[in-house]
């Protein structure tokens with residue numbers, strides 16, 4: 540008989556030392572059968588997906604979150620990339636720990652101005668060291684994702700963004716199952732101009748359709764290069780493939796994001812800056828691009844869940 544045992548901080552500590560797999564086993568039928576309490580005050584849930592790794596999915600998630608917080612929204616970001624969690628680094632919050640209260644995990648607060656806020660949850664906060672990684676089989680990943688969905692105390696949140704690993708792996712199947720009752724608003728698919736013709740993006744689209752996940756649109760990342768000296772944008776790779784794919788698949792095209800070295804620099808230097816990342820980002824050349832992307836998502840008039 541299979542049974543579910545949640546991961547405690549002790550388990551994760553144990554994992555840090557041994558780098559071995561836990562002995563818990565989980566039935567794949569161990570799925571939440573009602574709206575989890577932790578999500579009861581979350582108005583919108585958006586998933587960020589990509590067919591391939593390294594296309595900038597986490598960067599897009601980060602910028603969507605910064606844009607929403609800049610617009611005065613309360614934002615949560617959940618990183619379900621268990622083998623390569625990059626959220627703590629993106630927000631300059633490496634080394635921060637998640638507090639375990641009697642009601643569950645309290646996410647790390649990256650920004651709070653009394654009105655807007657940014658709360659983060661990632662396995663990276665539980666593992667501690669940046670060099671640590673996990674090697675888990677499917678059932679353990681399922682258990683972790685179930686805990687992420689049920690045990691994080693998000694409180695009142697306008698938007699919960701879920702950053703997923705690349706492809707259509709165990710994590711994707713788990714999150715689709717675990718969110719069944721939460722009815723997410725949909726997925727934003729990230730691609731690069733040279734990847735749009737590959738089967739990977741189509742696989743991602745097929746996955747969404749199979750699990751009845753609404754596709755909110757496609758974002759083409761690394762679409763051209765912004766010169767750090769003259770700010771001119773040059774199309775290094777091709778451009779327009781994302782738009783073509785969106786047209787052929789009858790999906791909304793949300794926008795093209797150029798390569799901007801200033802963005803990478805901002806992420807790297809933010810911890811030594813006196814300014815908040817949300818404020819720094821408002822002056823970034825990519826900020827208007829993401830405002831326009833977010834506006835197109837708003838224009839879809841996705842109804843509030845609560």
Ligand SMILES: Nc1ncnc2c1ncn2[C@@H]1O[C@H](COP(=O)(O)OP(=O)(O)OP(=O)(O)O)[C@@H](O)[C@H]1O
Nearest residue numbers: 592593594595596597598705761797798799800803
């Ligand atoms: N538009 C952009 N301009 C400049 N750099 C970018 C842009 N998009 C992504 N990058 C950089 O490219 C690298 C990969 O991006 P990111 O980690 O967001 O990709 P990913 O798809 O989430 O990767 P993974 O598959 O590992 O999850 C990062 O160093 C990031 O800073």
